[in-house]
Amino acid sequence: MGLFKLYKKIFIDRNISNRSPDLTQDVDRSRRNLFVNVSNPVIAIQSLFAVILIFSIVLLSCSTAISAESENNTTKFETMNNENSAMLIDVTPEEITQLIKNSKAKATLVNVWATWCMPCREEFPDLVKLQADLRDKGFRLIFISADFDRAVPEAKKFLEQQGVDYTTYRKVGKDMDFINSLNPDWNGSLPGSFLYNEAGEQVYFWQGKETYEEFKKHILPLLEG
Amino acid sequence: MKKIILSLVLVSALIGGVMAGEGIGLGENIPMANEKMMNIDNNKLSIADVKGEHGTLVMFSCNHCPWVKAWETRIASICNEYMEKGFGVIVINSNDPSAYEDDSFESMVKRAAEMGFKFPYVVDSTSEVAKAFGASKTPEVYLFNEQDKLVYHGAIDDNAQEADKVENHYLINALNSVMSDEKPAMQETKALGCGIKFRS
Known part of the structure; x- marks a missing residue:
């Protein structure tokens, strides 16, 4: 309706004032025949311009709408990504045992870390790279945070900074049960890393920070075996 | 597979052996008992200086660690209470303050005042005392009986948080x-x- 008023103001009203009196009586008819009346070249050209103008406005509106929708979709996608990335699920020692048992990977490395633990933070990028490099060969990395409740936001932030977009865990429950569920010989120092074979048997463990090469050296035989 | 399991067993034994060799075990005496360390009151004292009639509680701790913070109220309350009951109590900070600013001497003085520590909180300025004990974490507790024999080593309780x-x-x-x-x-x-x- 607004477009028609605009058109009317620019073209029809001006045409009316420019036309001969006999035509002024046919304003309604002119409106009705706006798109088909080509007998008058002036009106035809003006009508063509009007069509182009309206079409352009419609196109512009559609374009804006599509753009806005696209923007909304991007936001939604990013939100979904944020929701799905670097999840930190609380697990008890019993659940950790089940997690390892059900891993099904040829080699599973459990790494216990915490945001306050500097060696853990230093080791972290190597582990992320390990997962990226060996995931397709049957390797699975399970991160378990030993952070307290109040440090969960910081832990999630750190995971995102490290590019971790898969599920990770946080230990809850008693410390000794947790330690013993991973290895009774572990003294609880962080970081702690525990390597399991396809059968879920622990074949190696490390107390303290290790390197990409050290981990890989022990993981590869399990993937190739 | 057998080789892998065997290597795990060997490595575990090796780690266990190394760990046992580095620290003290149950029934052993207090190491470096006469080593003087700077207390938060600016006086130097040793573990031997604080020995109590029932025994001596040595705790490796610090300021910055979240685990220490989680236990801190309990640390203050237990140490204060049992010092009054006749135990010698000393809390030792062996951390390098250049790694954690919050573990500086000034921060120790401040924390002790905030938490109401009635017991010595000293600086292991070379970390040698911690090494002699085989301590690797904070907090880590060593309890000696009146004969100065180690009778308990480990955690404060089973739930820090x-x-x-x-x-x-x-x-x-x-x-x-x-x-x-x-x-x-x-x-x-x-x-x-x-x-x-x-x-x-």
Whole structure:
């Protein structure tokens, strides 16, 4: 309706004032025949311009709408990504045992870390790279945070900074049960890393920070075996 | 597979052996008992200086560690209470303050005042005392009986984060046992904690 008023103001009203009196009586008819009346070249050209103008406005509106929708979709996608990335699920020692048992990977490395633990933070990028490099060969990395409740936001932030977009865990429950569920010989120092074979048997463990090469050296035989 | 399992066993044994060789075991004496360390009151004192009639509680701790912070109220309350009951108590910070600013001497003085420490909080300025004990974490507890023999080593209790959900008060139980001239039922426990940042 607004477009028609605009058109009317620019073209029809001006045409009316420019036309001969006999035509002024046919304003309604002119409106009705706006798109088909080509007998008058002036009106035809003006009508063509009007069509182009309206079409352009419609196109512009559609374009804006599509753009806005696209923007909304991007936001939604990013939100979904944020929701799905670097999840930190609380697990008890019993659940950790089940997690390892059900891993099904040829080699599973459990790494216990915490945001306050500097060696853990230093080791972290190597582990992320390990997962990226060996995931397709049957390797699975399970991160378990030993952070307290109040440090969960910081832990999630750190995971995102490290590019971790898969599920990770946080230990809850008693410390000794947790330690013993991973290895009774572990003294609880962080970081702690525990390597399991396809059968879920622990074949190696490390107390303290290790390197990409050290981990890989022990993981590869399990993937190739 | 057998080779892998064997190597695990060997490595575990090796690690266990190395760890056992580095630190003190149950029944052993207090190492470096006469080493003088700077206290927060600017006086130097040794573990031998604080020995109590029932025994001596040595705790490796610090300021920055979240695990210490989680236990800190309990640390202050247990140490204050059992010092009054006749135990010698000393809390040792072996961390390199260049790694954690919050572990500086000034921060120790401040924290002790805030938490109401009535016991010495000293600086292990070379980290050698921690190494002699084989301590690797904060907090880490060593309880010696009146004969200076180690009778308990490990954690304060079984739940750092939630004091109201503690089921096993390891340290309190051990202190009470020593007061009663009994051997603690649980003599060694493990706990997660921050690794000691040894001075180089």
